[in-house]
Amino acid sequence: MNAPRTRVQRRPVHGVLLLDKPLGLSSNQALQKAKWLLRAEKAGHTGTLDPLATGVLPLCFGAATKFSQLHLDADKTYEAIARLGVKTSTGDAEGEVIERRPVAVNAGDLARVQARFTGPIRQVPPMHSALKKDGKALYEYAREGLEVERAPRDVVIHSLSITAQPGSDDIRIRATVSKGTYIRTLGEDIGEALGCGAHLVALRRVATGGFHESQCVTLAAFEAMDESERLARLLPAESLVADHTRVTLGAEDAGRFLSGLRRRGGWGDSPAVAVFGDTPRTFLGTAHVKAGELIPGRLLSPIEIQQTLLTEATP
Template sequence: MQFKRIKRHVNGVLLLDKPLGISSNQALQIVKRHYQAAKAGHTGSLDPLATGLLPICLGEATKFSHFLLDADKSYRALVRLGSTTTTGDAEGAVLSTAEVDVSLLQIEQVLLKFTGEIEQVPPMYSALKHQGKALYEYARDGVEIERPARRITIHGIRLEKFDIDAGVLEIVVSCSKGTYIRTLAEDIGCALGCGAHLGGLRRLSTAHFQLQDAFTLEQLEAMSAEARDDILLSPDAAVADMQVVKLDDDSAFYLLQGQAVWKPNTRIDGLFRIYRESGEFLGLGEQDASGKIAPKRLVVIKA
């Protein structure tokens, strides 16, 4: 007889250092299995070719995962000059090659052109949908779909290394959501006149989370169940940048029933975190037209 594994109501955020060669969803399923979690979700896909920070939300923390999905991120990228590929990265077949004859000054000038608000055309090899079907599915069938350019923001590009003999750039990119680093690599190569593709990618940060605080799957595997629970950040870690409102026990009781409550001398625009005065996180709220604190997304922590 095969017994069904009991799922746990575990809540929190795991900072995972995703390894090379597996998808974000595969990494998510491994983490979910380690924790025997009833519910889990990641906060922004990394391709199998990419490694680095992948915050994974468990249980009630999944209610706030979209804030991390929409957050700014930073990456270390390896850009290989002199060749383009079908996928824009090292996994694709080579489309064209060219001699690399560029100077450090040219590279610095080109990188500066891609800083700030820019227009970027999403790659065909992406999970964006067209008529309910992912673009990469069309690409695998040899079908090209017209994609409108999207406005993104590159907050900064820092040149870490330029190996002129190998034709390789190493850059650190800080950017807004929706930025495709492989497209940025291709566009840099195009601007330099020699073509390029993304040779490697490592995510360094998501919102206020940093890669140096993340754990590998090997580390997770070696831990006891208690140790794994201990490294989880609390569900409110995903929204730590928001302002805070504290409620007394009476107000908290009615808020948890879905009712708006009064909080004198409070005026905050947009969403904010709500806590009991004892420190217990209750969820997110916002002020309604009358000035009351209205619940928007509450947590339910089961014992």
């Protein structure tokens, strides 16, 4: 007779894990693995990476999930390798080769194309993406062999460098981009601008918002840790709002703010505010200030605040 499976006892866990997502794993698979290792009750991520991409994947647990949307909108930095002269059906190494062209590219060509794709540009989203048309993901149409019309989207390439890889037809791309930018599409468009086509053979996200790859832990290293070491890797939920204006409230105002009431003060207008209580010092949530009024946004619950304080007090 088989022994009964031990049920994992879930618990409240609050914070942000900066994971270096491994190659070949979907973002959701990485999230579920980390959630299981932490025995966390609630988890979410801040935007997906393709299975063939690696790098910075902030995972949110508990109270931090309330603020994960903020990093969907954050600027991101990627490093990619594009192979010139070969186009694939998906724009990356997963797809079938659909066209081959000769490559005759020099340093001047790369500099010209780099300048052309720096700044505001328009992109047509790829068919192999999760964007929806008529309630159906584009990749579902693509799997059926269908191509549907997609409206171009305005995105911004804040910085871009394109360098040749000696001894090959590969180029290295490093780009800091606005939300909604597809690096696969950028690689394909650069290839077309060079007259030979291209597809991505490697993609790594090195930064998102204020988070950098140097802060990340690999899934293998995280799995090898004991429970206390895993918990110690979590950043507080407030790390997701590090770029917000900070406002600190006294105990009475903090209590009223947490109940959803606006507070008045001498604050200047600000669209993004991180609000803290001072006794004890704790993150309460987000708000915005208009005409001297602090207007609540996403708030932690009293139980989430209590659990966070208990966790911070535990050596």
